[in-house]
Amino acid sequence: MTSPISNARGIAAMLFATASYVVCDTFMKLVTEDGVLPFEVLFLRGIFAVTCCAGLLLALGQWRGIGRAFSKASLLRAGFETASVLCYIVALAGMGIADAIAIIQTAPLLFILLIATLGRERIGMVRIGLIAAGFVGALLVAQPDASGFTPAALLAFAAALGLAIRDIAGRAVSSAIPALAATLVTNIVVLVASGVGMALTEAVVMPNGQHLLYLLASGFFVTLGHYGVFMAYRLGAPGVIAPFFYSFAVWAVLSGLIVFGNLPNPLALVGIAAIVASGLAIVLLDRQKARELATVPE
Template sequence: MQQNSEANARGIILMVLSMGAFAMADTLIKLVSGEVAPAQIMFLMMAGGSVMFCLMAKAQGARLIDRRAIAPVFLVRYLAEVVAMVGMVMALAHVPLSAVGAIIQATPLLVALGAVLFLGEKVSWRRWSTIVLGFAGVLLIVQPGAEGFDALALWAVFSMVGLSVRDLTTRMTPPDMASASLAAYSAVAALPFAMAWILLDGDNFLPPEADWVMLISIILLGSLGYLLLTASIRATSISVVSPFRYARLVFMLILGVLVFDERPGLPVLAGASLIVFSGLYMMWRERVLKQSG
């Protein structure tokens, strides 16, 4: 019993640290977006991520060459990763950090919807209600049709869709494939798109006047966040650590206020509350059903 408690505590701490690393990386991306083009940011993140994840895979003794990596489900996952990255970088460049953080937290709800539509999972009316309530929170933040509607906020929704498809297809990948190898394949697959995006924009691959300390920090923080996330999931049950993914939203709200002097309005706070409540309730119901089953 004590071992389980210690494992749970370790997993929770690792998850919170992971979300903190991701939130800091998001903040730095927003800070450098005024000097570095979104395409350049994506290229540097994918290039740096490719190196970092390949090193992680080798350190874990995982395979880096696997024919299964070109199966259709992987190709869909790679495309979803590109969509998620483009949406995230563009959103961080143009949308308040707090709003981006709130919108992407609806990803688990969209994954649940996708599991119903494409994987044939059956859900109760309670789960349908939480999904609808969560998306109502997204609508509160984006406010389509309102006088102050900012179409750029749709980039965050775009990213949320990409993240959801990526997470959904991850369920269909071979369980024996190492997480670091899977991340390395995704980063390498996204590199050609990032390079094409830079060429179409007419930019340099390496921004001449960029703050390289910040850019390298983005790569390291993103890789560290991934490493801590993986360690957290392996430390204990996913049902224990998953609710603490919402720590990323808390960190982004705080960093938005401290770094960018953001003042989230009532719609953003209300929408974020609905999203978090819906996600936590859905996780709690799943845990109850597993215990009763």
């Protein structure tokens, strides 16, 4: 059983991780707004992310697990995450960071729906209602007009679906594989895929020194984000830590306001709140059910 001090450290690690991911995305968006095309941004960030992740693996002595991390299950998971990231970087270039991240946060809701559909697991009417509320929130963020969703919003939804499928595929990945080793494999696959996408679809823009510094920082912070999530669940109880994953929304709104000088409109803010509230409610509902099952006598 985890102690209150350990849970507090786990919460701090999760808050640090989500902030790190948003810092990573902020640097990427700054570079795309300066004219460097999305796949090139992702490719260059991938070089730095692979380097940072490999260095962290060596520093922590987890490099021995690299061979196992190239299993079929791990590569399949990495493939779906790569598809998601490729969609996300293009979406991020075309919409506000808070809006893009809000739509991405429907991924856990999609995961539950897919598990219920593919695995035929019962999810109950309350969870269905909460999932529906989350998707209504996503619609408020995307705000389709008479012609439908914008291409950027559709790509953000595709990225969320890719993450949900990634998490389903991740169930088959052996728990014996260190999280950082699996992360390195994902970073390598993303690097290769974005490089192919860049070569096939984009005219390469020569990055300047500031671009490279931003992408170095982006690769560093995405690695910190992966490691922070890993440590959060190691330090604290999952039921206590999981709700703080939704701090993404707070950091994203702050980034949009402080760095880009824009704030989602009132309707989008309501939608962001609905997505976060529905996700938190599902996490807390599952936690309560787990407690009730734990107290039922055998």
